[in-house]
Amino acid sequence: MSFATAPSVAAKSPGSVSGIGDAWQMLGGLKILLPFAVLVAIWWAIKAAGDIPDNLLVSPLQAWNAFVHLVTYGVMAEYASTSLTMLGIAAFISMAAGVPIGFAVGVNRYAAHALEGFLRFLQGISGIAWLPLAIIWFGFSHTTTLVIVIYTLIVPIIFNTMIGVRAIPEGYALALRSLGAGRLRLILDVYLPGALPSIVVGLRLGMGYGWRALIAAEMLVRKGGLGDLIFGARTFGQIDRIMVGMIVIGCLYIVVDRLIIQPIENLTVARWGLLQR
Amino acid sequence: MSLQTTMIRLPALPGVSGLAWRLLPALPFVLVLVAWTLFWAVFHPNKATLPPVSDVVEVVWARMRDGELPAQIAASLTRLCLGAGVGILTGIVGGFIAGLNRNVAEFLNPLVVFFNAISGIVWLPLMIGWLGIGTALAVFVIWNTVFFIVFQNTVLGVQLVPEVLEQGVRALGGGRLETIRSVILPGALPYILTGVRSGLGFGWRALIAAELVGAPDGLGQMIFAAADYHRSDIIIAGCLIIGTIAIAMDRWLLIPIERRTIARWGLVLDATRKS
Amino acid sequence: MSAPADAAPRRETSSRRLLGRDGRKILIGIVLIVMVVFGQKLYGMATAAGRLDPSLRDAAEPRNVIVVLDFMPDRFHNERIAAYGTFAGRDGALNRYRLRGVTPENLRQLAAIPWVAHIEPMR
Numbered sequence: 001m002s003f004a005t006a007p008s009v010a011a012k013s014p015g016s017v018s019g020i021g022d023a024w025q026m027l028g029g030l031k032i033l034l035p036f037a038v039l040v041a042i043w044w045a046i047k048a049a050g051d052i053p054d055n056l057l058v059s060p061l062q063a064w065n066a067f068v069h070l071v072t073y074g075v076m077a078e079y080a081s082t083s084l085t086m087l088g089i090a091a092f093i094s095m096a097a098g099v100p101i102g103f104a105v106g107v108n109r110y111a112a113h114a115l116e117g118f119l120r121f122l123q124g125i126s127g128i129a130w131l132p133l134a135i136i137w138f139g140f141s142h143t144t145t146l147v148i149v150i151y152t153l154i155v156p157i158i159f160n161t162m163i164g165v166r167a168i169p170e171g172y173a174l175a176l177r178s179l180g181a182g183r184l185r186l187i188l189d190v191y192l193p194g195a196l197p198s199i200v201v202g203l204r205l206g207m208g209y210g211w212r213a214l215i216a217a218e219m220l221v222r223k224g225g226l227g228d229l230i231f232g233a234r235t236f237g238q239i240d241r242i243m244v245g246m247i248v249i250g251c252l253y254i255v256v257d258r259l260i261i262q263p264i265e266n267l268t269v270a271r272w273g274l275l276q277r
Numbered sequence: 278m279s280l281q282t283t284m285i286r287l288p289a290l291p292g293v294s295g296l297a298w299r300l301l302p303a304l305p306f307v308l309v310l311v312a313w314t315l316f317w318a319v320f321h322p323n324k325a326t327l328p329p330v331s332d333v334v335e336v337v338w339a340r341m342r343d344g345e346l347p348a349q350i351a352a353s354l355t356r357l358c359l360g361a362g363v364g365i366l367t368g369i370v371g372g373f374i375a376g377l378n379r380n381v382a383e384f385l386n387p388l389v390v391f392f393n394a395i396s397g398i399v400w401l402p403l404m405i406g407w408l409g410i411g412t413a414l415a416v417f418v419i420w421n422t423v424f425f426i427v428f429q430n431t432v433l434g435v436q437l438v439p440e441v442l443e444q445g446v447r448a449l450g451g452g453r454l455e456t457i458r459s460v461i462l463p464g465a466l467p468y469i470l471t472g473v474r475s476g477l478g479f480g481w482r483a484l485i486a487a488e489l490v491g492a493p494d495g496l497g498q499m500i501f502a503a504a505d506y507h508r509s510d511i512i513i514a515g516c517l518i519i520g521t522i523a524i525a526m527d528r529w530l531l532i533p534i535e536r537r538t539i540a541r542w543g544l545v546l547d548a549t550r551k552s
Numbered sequence: 553m554s555a556p557a558d559a560a561p562r563r564e565t566s567s568r569r570l571l572g573r574d575g576r577k578i579l580i581g582i583v584l585i586v587m588v589v590f591g592q593k594l595y596g597m598a599t600a601a602g603r604l605d606p607s608l609r610d611a612a613e614p615r616n617v618i619v620v621l622d623f624m625p626d627r628f629h630n631e632r633i634a635a636y637g638t639f640a641g642r643d644g645a646l647n648r649y650r651l652r653g654v655t656p657e658n659l660r661q662l663a664a665i666p667w668v669a670h671i672e673p674m675r
Contacts, residue, residue, distance in 0.1 A: 032387045034384070035387045036387065036388070036391070039388060072623075072667070073626070073629065073667045074592060074629075074665070074666055074667040075626065075628050077588065077591065078628075080588050080589070081588065081590075084588065084589055110301060113301050113302065114301040114304045115305055117302035118305035118306060120524060121521075121524055122520070124481075124519065124520040124521075124522075124527075125516050125519050125520035126481075126486070126519075128485055128486045128489060129485050129497070129515070129516045129520075130516060132503065132504035132512050133504075133509060133512045133513065133516070135504060136326065136504060136509060137326060209479075212397055212398060212399075212482070212483070215399055216398050216490075219398070219402075220489065220490070230399070230402045231402050231490075233402065234402035234405060234406075239406065242402045242403050243403065245402075246399055246400070246403065247395075249394070249395055249399055250399075251391075252585075253394040253395075254390065255581055255584050256581070256585070257394070258577075258581075259577045259578065259580055259581025260577075260578055260582065260585075262577075263573075263578045263581075264578065266574045267574050267575075
């Protein structure tokens with residue numbers, strides 16, 4: 001969620017040509033880079049002035065060197081790929097299973113009422129808490145990680161699908177039915193679009209939880225992924241790798257959240273939005 | 278957005294008696310317990326894989342009696358209170374400072390978004406070097422998680438207070454502090470509380486994760502240690518307790534606070550506000 | 553680009569919106585993710601031909617090879633390389649691996665690894 005200033009209706013003419021300049025401006029350009037430049041400067045200053053040892057903090061230059069090293073020699077690509085792939089697969093399965101379940105539950109008010117509390121309870125038990133049990137069941141494997149992340153993602157998705165369906169005014173469905181629409185038609189034309197904004201919000205929320213659960217799971221399962229990278233680096237005291245890993249984790253999450261999911265959210269709300277914004 | 282803010286109150290139908298309607302939420306839990314018991318009776322899985330319900334109940338009972346469970350719960354909750362307390366305070370103060378100044382807010386926004394993206398357990402490997410394994414580490418992780426969420430929401434809340442209200446107080450001769458106290462604080466409160474609620478939710482999860490990785494005591498540590506001995510009954514018991522505390526915290530602590538402050542000030546909470 | 557004054561206000565259709573701000577963001581986001589996940593792999597595959605010693609191309613049966621890197625490897629690299637054959641120690645330097653019994657398929661995959669410098673036959 002951005003809290004920068006007033007509703008940002010782009011005041012650009014709709015016909016402007018897309019290009020590097022456009023992308024630069026769209027991404028906020030200087031406004032985005034300047035704070036980070038200042039941050040790096042402060043980071044460098046703290047390291048230098050405080051004469052902090054390398055086993056506690058490394059300088060931006062050292063971190064950069066580590067980054068180049070990790071990227072050139074294929075390490076970063078593989079660890080980052082693993083994390084992103086896990087997240088992608090989990091998201092796909094969670095949506096594929098969660099949305100239908102949410103629908104099935106949502107259309108029936110008794111089922112919805114019954115499941116609401118249960119889902120909240122599951123939501124309270126974060127996926128990470130189940131990690132030890134998952135390790136006992138599935139060992140130290142990618143399956144464990146996947147199961148945990150799917151669990152973390154699917155609960156908000158089911159919940160929000162349920163809510164999305166329930167929030168659709170009965171009138172729409174009745175109107176279509178009176179015109180002779182069959183069940184499939186109803187789902188496609190009323191329920192799915194109506195619930196979609198809520199579903200995407202649920203996905204976004206789930207991703208926030210899920211990415212953290214993924215990193216935590218990778219830290220414990222140690223079978224690849226960025227969590228493994230930074231936790232493993234701890235064992236060898238490679239602070240430069242830890243810091244690089246942290247930055248990459250942050251950047252990748254921002255790319256996924258702000259460049260992919262948030263725009264999808266905006267699109268679905270703009271198109272079908274019943275939510276107040 | 279926390280799930281909690283979108284609770285829908287469905288009216289009871291005339292066809293379903295009030296009592297049945299109220300008991301309905303218990304149904305999934307009952308079904309799970311029944312299925313679990315049946316599964317165990319039929320398949321007799323290894324106790325390390327899936328213990329019977331009775332084992333879990335026994336473990337909870339025994340550990341409650343000898344005081345171990347309360348101690349673990351207390352340890353975890355203490356860390357949560359410390360970390361979240363500092364996080365909420367710093368978040369609100371920082372949020373106000375940033376929210377009242379447009380330029381500061383705009384400058385800090387990218388940084389806050391970034392640090393929120395790595396909030397919590399991502400700091401663990403780095404901070405182990407600074408703080409060692411223990412309470413300090415867990416508290417830092419929680420502070421980290423809670424601070425950025427509360428900060429963001431506070432800034433949003435402060436910024437969204439209609440300027441006209443501020444000007445009204447000024448016109449009547451109120452100073453800066455007066456404006457803040459009587460207009461901005463109540464106005465931003467719904468968002469702040471949403472942030473607090475969300476922050477506590479994330480914070481609790483981050484705490485468990487931090488304790489899983491390394492802590493001398495606490496619920497997360499209890500679960501993790503149990504895994505070493507393949508004591509699934511302890512693990513499941515721990516998970517259920519974690520979930521119960523999460524719900525209890527939200528239901529009996531936060532919702533009443535929200536209700537009392539917002540109802541008192543007659544403010545409308547935007548149900549779709551996300552954190 | 554404004555519509556003539558007497559035209560009905562143009563409705564934002566889905567396709568138009570898809571090309572707008574959000575659509576572009578999604579595109580950039582997907583491109584970035586794809587680059588991160590597949591980028592180096594694709595580069596490795598594209599340059600695979602240059603890595604294999606000529607005598608190893610079109611190998612029809614398992615060969616013994618030496619995998620050469622042009623940097624000091626981490627444990628990470630040791631593990632990855634050892635998966636492609638029977639590890640038989642280093643060949644003089646830490647960045648030269650002896651691998652026995654590398655199947656033609658594994659040979660192809662080894663050649664496609666971007667951080668491998670080149671692969672020679674073992675004498």
